[in-house]
Amino acid sequence: MWEASQFAKHWIPFCKRYKVEPRAPAVYFSTSDSSTNMSHHEEWLSMKILYEEMTNRIDTVVMSGQIPEELQAIHKGFSQWKPDMSSKKHPPIVQILIDGKDPSALDNTGNALPTLVYTAREKNPEYYHNFKAGAMNSLIRVSSVMSNSPVILNVDCDMYSNNSDSIRDALCFFLDEEKGRDIAFVQFPQNYNNLTKNDTYGNTNSVVNEVELCGLDSWGGPLYVGTGCFHRREILCGMKYSKDYKEDWNRGTERNPCDDIRKLEERAESLATCTYELNTLWGHEVGLIYGIAVEDVVTGLMIQCRGWKAVYYNPPRKGFLGVGPTTLAQTILQHKRWSEGNFQIFLSKYCTLIYGHGKIKLGLQMGYCIYNLWAANSIPTLYYVIVPSLSLLRGISLFPKMTSPWFIPFSYVMVGKQTCSLIEALLTREITVQGVSKMGFTITAKISGEDALKRYEQEIMEFDASSLTLAIIEFVALLNLACLVCATSNAVMRGWAIVLEIYFLQILLCGLVVAVNVAIYEGLLLRKDKGSIPWSVTLTTIVVVMFVYLVSSV
Template sequence: MAYNYPPEKLSVYLSDDGGSILTFYAMWEASQFAKHWIPFCKRYKLEPRAPAAYFSSSDNSSDMSHHEERLSMKILYEEMTSRVDAIVESGKVPEELKANHKGFSQWKSEMTSKKHPPIVQILIDGKDPNALDNVGNALPTFVYMAREKNPEYHHNFKAGAMNSLLRVSSVISNSPIILNVDCDMYSKNSDSIRDALCFFLDEEKGCDIAFVQYPQNYNNITKNDTYGNTLSIMNEVDLCGFDSWGGPPYIGTGCFHRRESLCGMKYTKDYKEDWNRGSERNPPDDIRKLEEKAESLATCTYELNTLWGHEVGLKYGVAVEDVMTGLMIQCRGWKSVYYNPPQKGFLGVGPTTLAQTILQHKRWGEGNLQIFLSKYCTFIYGHGKIKLGLQIAYCINNLWAANSVPTLYYVIVPSLSLLRGISLFPKMTSPWFIPFSYVMVGKQTYSLIEALLTREITVQGWWNIQRMWLIKRLTSYLYGTLAALSKILGVSKMGFTISAKISGEDASKRYEQEIMEFDASSLTLAVIEFVALLNLACLVCATSRAVMRGWAIVLEMYFLQILLCGLVVAINVAIYEGLLLRKDKGSIPWSVTLTTLGFVMLVSLVSRV
């Protein structure tokens, strides 16, 4: 709400899929605090303008009056958060507080998060001349929405919520440009709207732009990125490359959309945007009628037998609805733009444990592979609609999960072959040894240089990324591949598991200390442990063989296999620490270790027979 943008042209919507009265109460409190916060931000041109982010950062301003006002504002903010926390802890909004806004009457005792009617409440109406901040300036429109939920109807997860927001906003503000931001992100740059509009309003090249995508950045990544969650290489290298072929994919958050392109319109050369659309609306006296009309668009039955979720709005039926929706938009003739300014546009919260990381990447890998194996594969659906370079670029992400199969082969078969004395790669004296060595060394060297050039990744951080590269392909992407295949074969239905980003106090401390949290399922830990222990056993066996037969003979035959096996062992040092050295709650349970160790011994014995 505090964006550097005319408030009469700005509308802010919050979609609460749980339909919680506690969330609505927090929004009501925020709407009151905004009357003080927005003029404070604009008077001193503060950055960032998210209160929690601003008060947690240092303020180096030399203006003493600013510091005094900052202290007063911080007290107001802390009082507000204390009231909200107290109400949330009690689980109930007192009756005397409910009298402060008519919207509280929408909640009934029988309502639950999985079954409730549609609720649309305009907490601040930007068209009302009486909607002013504490210095007399206009406020942006501020709207709460909870679409109807009913177990008898499939709600289509995030895509369904976004499509309901599209319809509700069309009758309240109907602005031509829409920004969507996930609930765990905040705006870091108050000029992001103006920056994005520069692309849409360009007289020569702006008419065919459907969306402007900002990169997804996290503000809680540790110095050496323990779980390899930094997206720096994707943000600094991969997505930039999309621009020359027609634009980046839609990645679900931090994206400015042209409403008409998101609603299914095809691009034509004579297209012209109506920038005055949405500037006029019902007078303030008709607010309740407007809310009722908006609620009718957020019911479970509204989309039945319509094109919503198929040709209109976000696409249903795939775990990465954002990527699929962006592809469909580009196949209708539109282009997109990737914008990565020095001042980050948006910051969010990244996973802070191994389990959170694996869950998030499983969903991404599964959804992207679903696209590749369906009729929406870019080589089929995009043929003749988008450039070949863009089709190939999409496949880099679409085949994330499929990389698990060759990875699984390379960390098991060469090691077992080494155990049995079978050479899989050329000898050191063979001319073919050179290209194999070049690929192995060149790939890692290029990866390291690429990471360091982003200036956000340290050498240790790059090494952690290599470890997580292996772990994710053995777990997240392997599970994602199996899940995608089972859904395509009709064995199971699509689900959507939300990636939790909240950890306990002990886990948070270990994250800050860059100690891995082995909080994943027993099966997941067993897979990771099996690969680590198997390669360690095979490396020990190869070393003993070299001692008995001579290093020269063994290296001549098995150098590349020993190098590969040794690399896997080196990458998994943190796993061995979790097995043997650590005593904290985040270490690997002994029950998993003993089971896995027994299985490794069995496989080793069988392979020697």
């Protein structure tokens, strides 16, 4: 953060002068070269050298594990991190790296720099820290002392601004003379910049971003998805809706530039202690809500149930981009957290159908249920991909014959659903790829080594993980393959016309499941790299499939 504060003195004027997009230097320099910037070639090259020198200094310190003594003397904030501290146990630390109200805080062109504050809330094993929700609430309180600005932007650490107009766009909604006073937050979609051509793991969330959230926008607003969101500070802190509400855009923390900075930092540190929230409404009615894995979704729901509305804004040039999962294990883990957290909302006192009854529109309640019941939907999904296949193996017909009039509604539902999904995927995919820059911004936590990243770029699915979820996926794939082989053998012996008349829809469904799982069969039988399916998972799954097959064949 300190290095960034020094680099900003050169980077901010450069961005303004040449209208740089995106303004994240890591992405900008990875997607731009000097040949495309001939008008300012020398300055571009000089700025890139400054950036590379900064990253090298940071990497050197990270690898050594300690701050050099000459750097510790530059800023007192370094000395607060004592050797006996750790990320899990340390006092609150607040350091003003750039004081925007200090006349001497200027960039290299003489213009004022924005305030930059480093915050590390207190961590103590004796107190539960509530993860992201706790961190956000601490930041809300600390920022109230530093600026108390009316609007707060929340962006995850692995995301960056891809469109410098995003702030202005959000303010346009808040300042709208007719409907602005009703709006609590403006939500941008969650997009990633490291997607492959065919989006191996489906991380575009295209149907969610381009269809579902747009639909919810007409019922009172989208979900709060936890990143890329502009909130009104007062509403995020528990304010209820009032027709007479009027934002004071001139309010803020007024202080003299000569005031004692250390006293201000100490006051802010007192708001970031482990004990500050004890016996308060923080995490219950104020700030982000505790006790739910998807604290963002339940917080947005509470805000809307207080009478406020939200806006979903998805501009052609994406507002914010981040790093998506690059392995199947990471993708499954992320979806597992989302689905479990949303189901937790459905089973809690915040259940949309109960908590939101009479407070938000029925359409919005049903919209929330799409995500709240995402985990529960796995049960009928598993039934759908297992039972028809097993019935096919046993010679049991679950659907009407092709010659029966009742075959029409069943075939209509199946074909119609798949066609609708295909059209949605094709149309939204075309929209999603516009305005998204190529890979160039990476966070180590979401990459499992160079080999895994290389396979991801080649669109080769990564299975190098042993988990129950992977075993279930492999079980479904192998079971349907075995059932399809048996159905084909049966058709050869009895005649295709007879078998298809009775089992057409079951064979079609089984065939679709097999087609979807081609990558599983490759990882199981053809691939020999480290990303293939572990033999421990494979052997266990084969034994289970054989057992089920034998039991079903009896």
